[in-house]
Amino acid sequence: MPRPKVGDKRSAILAAAIEAIAEDGTSASTAKIARFAAVAEGSLFRYFADKDTLLNELYLELKLDVQAVMTNRFPVSGSLRRRMQHMWNAYIAWGMASPSRRRAMIHLNVFERITDESKQKGQVGFEDTIEAMQELIDQGRFRRMPQTFASNLFLAMAETTMTSMYDSPSNADRFRKTGFEAFWNAADK
Amino acid sequence: MPRPKVGDKRSAILAAAIEAIAEDGTSASTAKIARFAAVAEGSLFRYFADKDTLLNELYLELKLDVQAVMTNRFPVSGSLRRRMQHMWNAYIAWGMASPSRRRAMIHLNVFERITDESKQKGQVGFEDTIEAMQELIDQGRFRRMPQTFASNLFLAMAETTMTSMYDSPSNADRFRKTGFEAFWNAADK
Amino acid sequence: MPRPKVGDKRSAILAAAIEAIAEDGTSASTAKIARFAAVAEGSLFRYFADKDTLLNELYLELKLDVQAVMTNRFPVSGSLRRRMQHMWNAYIAWGMASPSRRRAMIHLNVFERITDESKQKGQVGFEDTIEAMQELIDQGRFRRMPQTFASNLFLAMAETTMTSMYDSPSNADRFRKTGFEAFWNAADK
Amino acid sequence: MPRPKVGDKRSAILAAAIEAIAEDGTSASTAKIARFAAVAEGSLFRYFADKDTLLNELYLELKLDVQAVMTNRFPVSGSLRRRMQHMWNAYIAWGMASPSRRRAMIHLNVFERITDESKQKGQVGFEDTIEAMQELIDQGRFRRMPQTFASNLFLAMAETTMTSMYDSPSNADRFRKTGFEAFWNAADK
DNA sequence: GATGAATGAGGCTTCATTCAT
DNA sequence: GATGAATGAAGCCTCATTCAT
Numbered sequence: 001m002p003r004p005k006v007g008d009k010r011s012a013i014l015a016a017a018i019e020a021i022a023e024d025g026t027s028a029s030t031a032k033i034a035r036f037a038a039v040a041e042g043s044l045f046r047y048f049a050d051k052d053t054l055l056n057e058l059y060l061e062l063k064l065d066v067q068a069v070m071t072n073r074f075p076v077s078g079s080l081r082r083r084m085q086h087m088w089n090a091y092i093a094w095g096m097a098s099p100s101r102r103r104a105m106i107h108l109n110v111f112e113r114i115t116d117e118s119k120q121k122g123q124v125g126f127e128d129t130i131e132a133m134q135e136l137i138d139q140g141r142f143r144r145m146p147q148t149f150a151s152n153l154f155l156a157m158a159e160t161t162m163t164s165m166y167d168s169p170s171n172a173d174r175f176r177k178t179g180f181e182a183f184w185n186a187a188d189k
Numbered sequence: 190m191p192r193p194k195v196g197d198k199r200s201a202i203l204a205a206a207i208e209a210i211a212e213d214g215t216s217a218s219t220a221k222i223a224r225f226a227a228v229a230e231g232s233l234f235r236y237f238a239d240k241d242t243l244l245n246e247l248y249l250e251l252k253l254d255v256q257a258v259m260t261n262r263f264p265v266s267g268s269l270r271r272r273m274q275h276m277w278n279a280y281i282a283w284g285m286a287s288p289s290r291r292r293a294m295i296h297l298n299v300f301e302r303i304t305d306e307s308k309q310k311g312q313v314g315f316e317d318t319i320e321a322m323q324e325l326i327d328q329g330r331f332r333r334m335p336q337t338f339a340s341n342l343f344l345a346m347a348e349t350t351m352t353s354m355y356d357s358p359s360n361a362d363r364f365r366k367t368g369f370e371a372f373w374n375a376a377d378k
Numbered sequence: 379m380p381r382p383k384v385g386d387k388r389s390a391i392l393a394a395a396i397e398a399i400a401e402d403g404t405s406a407s408t409a410k411i412a413r414f415a416a417v418a419e420g421s422l423f424r425y426f427a428d429k430d431t432l433l434n435e436l437y438l439e440l441k442l443d444v445q446a447v448m449t450n451r452f453p454v455s456g457s458l459r460r461r462m463q464h465m466w467n468a469y470i471a472w473g474m475a476s477p478s479r480r481r482a483m484i485h486l487n488v489f490e491r492i493t494d495e496s497k498q499k500g501q502v503g504f505e506d507t508i509e510a511m512q513e514l515i516d517q518g519r520f521r522r523m524p525q526t527f528a529s530n531l532f533l534a535m536a537e538t539t540m541t542s543m544y545d546s547p548s549n550a551d552r553f554r555k556t557g558f559e560a561f562w563n564a565a566d567k
Numbered sequence: 568m569p570r571p572k573v574g575d576k577r578s579a580i581l582a583a584a585i586e587a588i589a590e591d592g593t594s595a596s597t598a599k600i601a602r603f604a605a606v607a608e609g610s611l612f613r614y615f616a617d618k619d620t621l622l623n624e625l626y627l628e629l630k631l632d633v634q635a636v637m638t639n640r641f642p643v644s645g646s647l648r649r650r651m652q653h654m655w656n657a658y659i660a661w662g663m664a665s666p667s668r669r670r671a672m673i674h675l676n677v678f679e680r681i682t683d684e685s686k687q688k689g690q691v692g693f694e695d696t697i698e699a700m701q702e703l704i705d706q707g708r709f710r711r712m713p714q715t716f717a718s719n720l721f722l723a724m725a726e727t728t729m730t731s732m733y734d735s736p737s738n739a740d741r742f743r744k745t746g747f748e749a750f751w752n753a754a755d756k
Numbered sequence: 757g758a759t760g761a762a763t764g765a766g767g768c769t770t771c772a773t774t775c776a777t
Numbered sequence: 778g779a780t781g782a783a784t785g786a787a788g789c790c791t792c793a794t795t796c797a798t
Contacts, residue, residue: 051773597794
C-alpha cells in the first residue's frame with residue numbers, strides 16, 4: 001500500500017531544504033525552501049511547526065540516511081577491519097553520491113539550534129556500527145575512551161577525505177583507500 | 190594616561206564578534222556584536238565596510254592567532270615528530286584556552302561567504318608548519334598526496350580531540366596525547 | 379460583494395507614492411508610502427522589488443496616464459493646430475486635475491535613477507502625438523531638429539503655464555490659452 | 568589683499584556640493600560633499616548650520632552666479648530684442664560652461680526644502696533683466712501677465728534648448744539661435 | 757578653528773509566520 | 778488541506794550631526 005500522500009509533500013520539503021541549505025547554509029529562507037519544493041510558502045508550516053523544527057527533522061533524516069547506508073548489507077560477522085571498511089566505504093559513498101546532502105549535513109552539524117534531543121535521537125539505529133566502534137576501542141589505541149571519540153574521529157577523517165576527493169576526482173579512489181588506512185592505523189594499536 | 194590606541198575599538202568589535210558568533214553562529218546580528226563591543230551599531234561600520242567584511246577579517250585574525258601560537262618557539266630543527274607534537278599541542282592549547290575563539294572559527298570555517306582571497310591570505314605565515322606537513326607527507330602514508338590533505342586531517346583530528354576534552358575535562362590530557370598518537374600513526378607509515 | 383481585485387493594493391501603493399513624492403520628493407520614505415497606502419511596509423516589497431523599481435513603475439504609470447489623456451478623442455484628422463491644441467489642453471487638464479501627480483512627475487523627471495529603459499518605454503503610445511510633433515517640426519521653425527526638442531519644449535512650456543495657473547487660478551484660462559499661443563508661435567514659422 | 572581664508576573653505580564646500588548634487592541629486596551626503604571639498608566632515612557644519620542651510624545657500628549662490636553672468640556687459644540701452652538676446656546667450660553660456668552647476672540648479676529648483684525666503688532673495692540683482700522682461704510683457708503677447716510667467720518661460724525654454732545642445736554638441740549653435748527665436752516669437756506679438 | 761570618530765535615528769529590505777480564502 | 782498575500786519585527790546599513798581632542 002502506498003504511503004499516504006501527505007508524506008510526499010513533506011519529503012519534497014525536506015529534499016528542498018537540503019538543496020537550499022547546501023546553497024545558503026542554515027540561513028536559507030523558508031520561502032526558498034518552499035520554492036524548491038514547489039509548494040506554497042504556507043504549506044511548509046503545515047508539515048513543520050517552525051523553521052527550527054524543520055532543520056531538526058532534516059538533521060534526523062540525514063542521520064537516518066547515513067545509518068541506512070552504513071547498515072545496509074553490514075557484514076555483521078566479518079572481521080572488525082572488514083566491518084570498519086564497510087562503514088567507511090558506505091559513508092564515503094553516501095557523501096560522494098549526494099554532495100548537497102553532505103553539505104547540508106555539514107551546516108546542520110554546526111547549527112546552534114539542533115537540540116540535544118535531536119542529537120540523541122540521531123544515534124539510534126547505529127547499534128551495529130556502534131558495536132563495531134566499541135570493539136575497535138577495546139582493542140586498540142583508544143582503550144577506555146568514550147565511543148563517541150572514535151565515532152567522531154571516523155566522521156571527521158571521512159569528511160577530510162571527501163573534501164580531497166571532491167577537489168581531485170581523478171584520485172578519488174586513492175584518497176578513499178588511504179583515508180581508511182589512516183583511520184585504521186590511527187585507531188588500531 | 191595613555192590615549193586610547195587607534196584600533197582599540199576595532200579590536201573590541203572583533204572580540205565582540207567572536208563572542209556573538211560563538212553564541213549564535215554567523216547569523217549573529219550586527220546589533221548584538223555592537224552591543225557586546227559596547228559601541229553604537231553605526232560605529233561597527235566605520236571599522237568594517239559591511240558584515241561580510243567583518244566576518245572575513247575576523248576569520249583572518251583567528252587564523253593569524255593560531256599561526257602565532259603554532260609558530261611561537263617552533264622547534265625548527267627538532268625531529269619531525271617533535272615539530273608535529275609542538276603544532277598539535279599549540280593548536281590544542283589555543284582551542285582550549287579560548288572556547289569562543291574556537292567556536293567562532295568552527296562557524297567561520299563553514300560560512301559560505303568567506304572569500305577565496307581570505308582563505309588564501311589565511312595560509313601565509315604557516316610556512317614552517319606547512320614544511321613540516323610536507324615532510325610528513327613525503328615520508329609516510331600520504332606520499333604524493335596534497336599537503337592540504339594532511340593539514341586538514343590534522344585540524345579535523347585536533348577538533349575531534351578538543352570536543353572530547355571539553356566533554357570530559359578530567360581526561361583532557363589523555364585525550365590530547367592519544368589524539369596526537371592517533372594522528373601520528375595515521376600519517377606515519 | 380466583489381472580491382478585491384488583484385492589483386488593488388498595488389494601485390494603492392502607487393497612489394500613495396504619488397502623494398508621498400509630491401510632498402517629500404523622491405526621498406519620500408517607503409515607510410511613509412506604505413502608511414499612505416495603509417499597508418504594512420513589508421507589503422510594499424511584495425509588489426515592487428525595491429524602491430527604485432517602484433519609482434520607475436510609477437514614472438511609467440504617470441506617462442501612461444498622460445498618454446491616455448492626450449490620446450483620448452485625439453482629432454487625428456484635424457488640422458495640425460487643432461491637434462496641438464488638443465494635446466495642450468489635455469496635458470494641462472491632466473496637470474491641473476491632479477496636482478500631486480504633476481508634482482510627482484516633476485520629481486521623477488529629475489530623479490537620477492529612472493532607467494533609460496523606463497524612459498524609452500515611457501515613449502510608447504504617443505505615436506499620434508509624436509507624429510503631430512513631427513509635422514510641426516517639418517513645417518516650421520524647427521525644421522531638421524529632433525522631435526524631442528519640440529516635445530520637450532511643449533512640456534516645458536506647459537509646465538510653466540501650469541505653474542502660473544496654480545498661482546493665479548482666477549486667470550487660469552487665460553494662461554492656458556496664451557500659453558498655447560506662445561507655444562504655437564514659438565514653433566510655427 | 569587676499570580674501571580671508573575662511574571664505575576659501577566655504578567656497579570649497581559650495582563647489583563640492585555642486586559636484587555632489589550634480590551626481591546624486593539633493594540626497595548627496597554631507598560626507599561626500601566634505602570629501603569633494605577636501606575638508607573634514609565636521610568642518611562643513613562650521614560653515615553651514617545644517618544640510619538644508621547649505622543647500623539653500625548654494626541655491627542662492629547659483630542664482631547670483633547666473634545673475635552676474637546675465638548682468639555682465641548688459642546692453643542697458645540696446646533694443647529690447649538685443650537685451651533679450653544678451654540674456655539668452657549669457658544664460659546658455661553659463662549652463663553650457665558648467666554642466667555641474669546647471670545640473671545642481673535643476674535639482675535645487677525642485678528641492679522641497681528651498682525656503683520661500685531663499686526664492687525671494689534669489690530674485691534680487693536681476694533688476695535690469697526683470698525690467699527687460701517687463702518691457703517684453705508690456706508690448707507683446709503676455710500683456711498684463713505676471714513678470715514671473717515670462718521669466719519662467721525664458722528659463723524653461725533655455726533649459727530645453729540646453730538639453731538638446733548637450734545631446735548634439737555639433738548642432739549646439741543652431742539650437743541656441745533657434746531656441747532664442749522660438750522664445751522671442753513666443754513672447755513677441 | 758579644524759578634525760574625524762562616534763552616535764543613533766531612520767532608511768530599505770528580508771523573513772518567519774499567520775490566516776482568510 | 779493548500780495557498781500565498783499580508784504582516785511587522787528585526788536585520789543591515791547610511792547619514793546628518795555632535796563633540797572631544
